[in-house]
Amino acid sequence: MDIRAYVVAAERHCAQRGSKLTALRRQVLEIVLSQQGVIKAYQVLAALQEQRGVAAPPTVYRALDFLVEHGLLHKVEALNGFIVCDHFDCQHESLILVCQLCGKVQEIDASASLAVLREAASTVTFTLSQQNPLLAGVCDRCQV
Numbered sequence: 231m232d233i234r235a236y237v238v239a240a241e242r243h244c245a246q247r248g249s250k251l252t253a254l255r256r257q258v259l260e261i262v263l264s265q266q267g268v269i270k271a272y273q274v275l276a277a278l279q280e281q282r283g284v285a286a287p288p289t290v291y292r293a294l295d296f297l298v299e300h301g302l303l304h305k306v307e308a309l310n311g312f313i314v315c316d317h318f319d320c321q322h323e324s325l326i327l328v329c330q331l332c333g334k335v336q337e338i339d340a341s342a343s344l345a346v347l348r349e350a351a352s353t354v355t356f357t358l359s360q361q362n363p364l365l366a367g368v369c370d371r372c373q374v
């Protein structure tokens with residue numbers, strides 16, 4: 231992924247929504263972008279502390295929340311981590327596919343499959359929360 235191009239587009243995307251990609255938010259975004267696959271909040275924090283010398287955990291968590299809210303990142307609840315959304319602002323829940331061999335992460339629209347799961351859960355009066363489920367498997371490159 232072209233990190234610079236992504237950040238420029240992300241800045242424009244935030245501005246259109248009346249928000250600002252501050253230096254810190256941008257730095258957090260760059261850290262997630264430089265990571266192949268899922269990154270956890272504490273790893274972002276550690277990388278940021280390395281770059282800045284000091285970074286308060288709540289500040290970093292707020293920056294991550296901001297990026298999720300603006301559709302730049304997806305939260306992967308199952309791993310308590312984050313991935314970059316490469317098509318900004320998905321209005322849908324995503325299915326996160328993780329390759330067990332190379333760690334590559336892909337995102338696909340999960341709205342239809344989650345509707346089926348919601349329906350199934352509702353038979354026991356269970357309401358599924360908004361989420362991006364994660365499934366493990368083997369990617370196209372590793373299947374050769």
Ligand SMILES: [Zn+2]
Nearest residue numbers: 315316317320
């Ligand atoms: Zn997405």
Ligand SMILES: [Zn+2]
Nearest residue numbers: 329332369372
């Ligand atoms: Zn793979």
